[in-house]
Amino acid sequence: MSTLICGSLAFDTIMVFQDRFKAHILPEQVHMLNVSFTVPEMRRDFGGCAGNIAYNLKLLGGNPIIVGTAGQDFTPYLEQLKNQGLDTSLIRILPDHYTAQAFITTDLDDNQITAFHPGAMFLAQENHLEGHIPSDAHWAIVAPDGLGAMVQHLEDLTRAGIPTLFDPGQGLPLFDAQTLTRLIDLSDYLTVNDYEYQMVQARTGLQPDELKQRLKALIVTKGDQGSVIYHDGQEIHIPAAKPRAVIDPTGCGDAYRAGLLFGLERGRDWETCGKIAALMGAYKIESAGTQNHRFTWAEFQARYQDNFGSRLD
Numbered sequence: 001m002s003t004l005i006c007g008s009l010a011f012d013t014i015m016v017f018q019d020r021f022k023a024h025i026l027p028e029q030v031h032m033l034n035v036s037f038t039v040p041e042m043r044r045d046f047g048g049c050a051g052n053i054a055y056n057l058k059l060l061g062g063n064p065i066i067v068g069t070a071g072q073d074f075t076p077y078l079e080q081l082k083n084q085g086l087d088t089s090l091i092r093i094l095p096d097h098y099t100a101q102a103f104i105t106t107d108l109d110d111n112q113i114t115a116f117h118p119g120a121m122f123l124a125q126e127n128h129l130e131g132h133i134p135s136d137a138h139w140a141i142v143a144p145d146g147l148g149a150m151v152q153h154l155e156d157l158t159r160a161g162i163p164t165l166f167d168p169g170q171g172l173p174l175f176d177a178q179t180l181t182r183l184i185d186l187s188d189y190l191t192v193n194d195y196e197y198q199m200v201q202a203r204t205g206l207q208p209d210e211l212k213q214r215l216k217a218l219i220v221t222k223g224d225q226g227s228v229i230y231h232d233g234q235e236i237h238i239p240a241a242k243p244r245a246v247i248d249p250t251g252c253g254d255a256y257r258a259g260l261l262f263g264l265e266r267g268r269d270w271e272t273c274g275k276i277a278a279l280m281g282a283y284k285i286e287s288a289g290t291q292n293h294r295f296t297w298a299e300f301q302a303r304y305q306d307n308f309g310s311r312l313d
Contacts, residue, residue, distance in 0.1 A: 191219040240278055
């Protein structure tokens with residue numbers, strides 16, 4: 001059984017400015033801003049929602065297939081994915097474009113200045129799924145990507161009868177009310193964080209009960225407050241797993257979603273799916289970057305029991 005992971009692929013270049021932006025940006029001069037920050041610390045990570053979710057699902061022993069677009073500079077990322085044993089057959093390389101990338105500069109107060117180049121991501125709708133869905137694909141997620149790609153992939157998956165988790169995430173501002181409501185209706189499951197949950201309600205005009213009625217399950221994450229899964233009239237509260245250190249929260253949501261997908265692949269009940277997802281978030285936050293954490297299945301089982309008091313077979 002395989003799971004289609006539709007979403008963005010990106011490079012994240014992260015730089016640390018060993019001072020505070022406010023000491024170098026004069027409020028009365030912002031109309032003619034011209035500043036330069038020396039950044040002695042820098043790292044380049046492989047990222048993007050599809051890459052992150054697939055990486056985490058593979059760690060758990062799942063079988064993800066990445067669906068996304070990348071550019072002429074994608075070779076080192078592609079080699080990394082293949083080295084992890086990930087299926088890259090549905091990644092389309094656009095040689096006239098660069099892979100999407102974010103350039104993030106952080107100061108000592110954890111303020112950030114980010115420049116984002118969407119590159120090949122904005123042409124992801126050219127990577128058609130119809131006619132290319134493997135026969136063993138039983139689950140899918142549509143994660144943040146170009147607007148056209150999210151719409152097209154969800155339509156293709158619906159026509160193919162593939163149960164799909166919709167994760168609009170940071171793509172929410174791209175949707176008008178009509179499109180977002182339609183995609184929710186096409187989805188089987190919707191996963192959002194608590195802020196995005198409020199955005200969905202405001203954008204669509206749908207009240208919580210109306211949203212729940214349109215979906216087989218609604219999953220709302222709440223950071224260190226855990227998460228809530230609404231399913232079949234039930235409200236299942238999932239506690240947060242305890243991290244051993246808090247290093248970098250970037251990508252925790254993607255790790256959580258990989259845990260949900262793994263549980264669904266294996267036919268687990270929703271409470272178990274949520275707990276697997278919560279523990280994945282804890283593993284991620286302990287490591288810098290979105291694809292640098294590691295564990296064995298035995299280690300994961302032991303931490304699951306430590307956190308939740310039950311065995312995970």
